[in-house]
Amino acid sequence: MHELSLTQSIVELAIEHAKREKAVVIRSITVEIGALSGVVADAMEFAFDVCSKGTMADGARFEIRHIPGRGRCLECHEESELETLTHICPLCGNLALETIQGQEMKFTEMEVD
Amino acid sequence: MCIDCGCDSDHEHDEKNSRTIRIEEDLLAKNNRLANNNRTRFSADQLLVLNLVSSPGSGKTSILERTLTDLKGQIDFAVLEGDQQTTNDADRIAATGVAVKQINTGAGCHLDAHMIGHGVAGFDLAATDILMIENVGNLVCPASFDLGEDHKVVVLSVTEGEDKPLKYPQMFQAADLMLINKIDLLPYLRFDLEECKTFARQVNPEIEIIELSCHSGEGMTAWYAWLTAGVARKQRDEERGKQIGYSPATRYEERATKE
Numbered sequence: 001m002h003e004l005s006l007t008q009s010i011v012e013l014a015i016e017h018a019k020r021e022k023a024v025v026i027r028s029i030t031v032e033i034g035a036l037s038g039v040v041a042d043a044m045e046f047a048f049d050v051c052s053k054g055t056m057a058d059g060a061r062f063e064i065r066h067i068p069g070r071g072r073c074l075e076c077h078e079e080s081e082l083e084t085l086t087h088i089c090p091l092c093g094n095l096a097l098e099t100i101q102g103q104e105m106k107f108t109e110m111e112v113d
Numbered sequence: 114m115c116i117d118c119g120c121d122s123d124h125e126h127d128e129k130n131s132r133t134i135r136i137e138e139d140l141l142a143k144n145n146r147l148a149n150n151n152r153t154r155f156s157a158d159q160l161l162v163l164n165l166v167s168s169p170g171s172g173k174t175s176i177l178e179r180t181l182t183d184l185k186g187q188i189d190f191a192v193l194e195g196d197q198q199t200t201n202d203a204d205r206i207a208a209t210g211v212a213v214k215q216i217n218t219g220a221g222c223h224l225d226a227h228m229i230g231h232g233v234a235g236f237d238l239a240a241t242d243i244l245m246i247e248n249v250g251n252l253v254c255p256a257s258f259d260l261g262e263d264h265k266v267v268v269l270s271v272t273e274g275e276d277k278p279l280k281y282p283q284m285f286q287a288a289d290l291m292l293i294n295k296i297d298l299l300p301y302l303r304f305d306l307e308e309c310k311t312f313a314r315q316v317n318p319e320i321e322i323i324e325l326s327c328h329s330g331e332g333m334t335a336w337y338a339w340l341t342a343g344v345a346r347k348q349r350d351e352e353r354g355k356q357i358g359y360s361p362a363t364r365y366e367e368r369a370t371k372e
Contacts, residue, residue, distance in 0.1 A: 107139075
C-alpha cells in the first residue's frame with residue numbers, strides 16, 4: 001500500500017527537478033528498487049499512472065530497475081543471493097549474514113525535454 | 114496526441130533539447146529529512162520517543178492503557194494514536210488522563226514524519242518523558258517510514274503465529290524491541306514461544322524480547338523496567354551530547370546518511 005505514497009513522492013521529485021532544469025515535459029523516469037526493500041514493483045507501476053495524470057510526467061515511461069538481494073557471511077566469507085531478509089547464511093548455516101545489496105529505493109535518473 | 118511520449122499535450126519533442134538528469138535520491142529522502150527535524154526537536158526536550166508497530170489486534174492500545182495507568186506519577190507520557198478511521202483508541206487513552214491526539218490517515222496505511230511534526234503541536238513536550246506513537250496496525254508499510262523515534266517497538270501476540278518475523282522481516286529488522294503479548298493464552302494455543310524468538314533473531318540478531326500479558330499483568334514489570342531505563346539513558350545521552358556539542362540526533366543523522 002505504501003507504494004502509492006512512494007510513487008507520489010517520485011512524481012513530486014521529478015517535477016521539482018524538471019522545473020529546475022526549465023524542462024517542459026518529462027519523457028522517462030528511472031528508479032531502482034531492491035528485492036529486499038519491501039516494495040512491490042507492480043503496485044508502483046500501477047500507482048505511477050494514477051499519480052502522474054495531469055502533471056508534466058503524464059505519459060512518461062516509468063522504468064523500474066530491479067536490484068537483486070545479496071548477502072555476505074561473516075563466518076564463511078562467501079557471498080550469496082538473497083530472496084528474503086535473513087541473517088542465516090544459506091551456504092554455511094551460521095547466523096552471520098550481512099545484507100550488502102537489495103534494500104535500495106532510489107530515484108536514479110530522468111529524461112526531459 | 115504526441116507520438117513520441119504518448120501524452121495528450123501538443124508540445125513538440127526536440128531531440129536537441131532532450132536530456133538526461135542524474136538524480137540518485139532516496140525515495141524516502143523527504144520523509145527522512147522531516148524525521149530528522151522531529152528527532153532534533155525531541156532531543157532538545159530529552160524526550161524518549163517510541164514507535165509502536167504491529168498487525169491490527171495485537172494489543173498495542175491495551176498495552177498502552179495498562180502502562181499509562183500503572184506508571185502514573187512515575188513517568189510522564191504523551192500519546193499519538195494512528196488509525197485510518199475513528200477516534201476510538203484516542204478515547205481509550207484519554208480515559209487514563211494522559212495527553213493524547215488521534216491522527217487519522219484516511220486511505221493511508223502508515224504514519225509519516227510530517228504527520229508527527231504536526232501531531233505533537235499542543236503537547237507540553239518539555240514536561241513529558243516518553244512520547245508513545247501508536248502506528249497504524251500494519252506489519253508492512255510502517256517499517257519504511259522513520260518518524261524521528263528512538264526505537265521501533267514491535268508487538269506480536271501469540272494468537273498470530275510464531276512465523277510472523279519471517280513473513281514480515283523488514284518490520285522485525287527495523288525494531289529494537291519485540292513484545293510478545295497475550296502470553297496468558299499460551300495454554301490454549303499451539304504457539305511455539307522459543308521458535309518465535311529464534312525466528313525473530315534470524316532476521317534481527319540484536320532484537321530484545323519481552324514476553325508479557327497486559328491482561329494478566331505477567332511480564333509487565335520487565336517492560337516497565339525497559340521504559341524506565343530508556344528514559345534514564347535518553348536523558349544521560351542528551352546531557353552528554355550537550356556537554357560535547359554533539360547531540361545524539363546529529364549522530365543518528367550522520368550514521369543514516371552514511372548508510
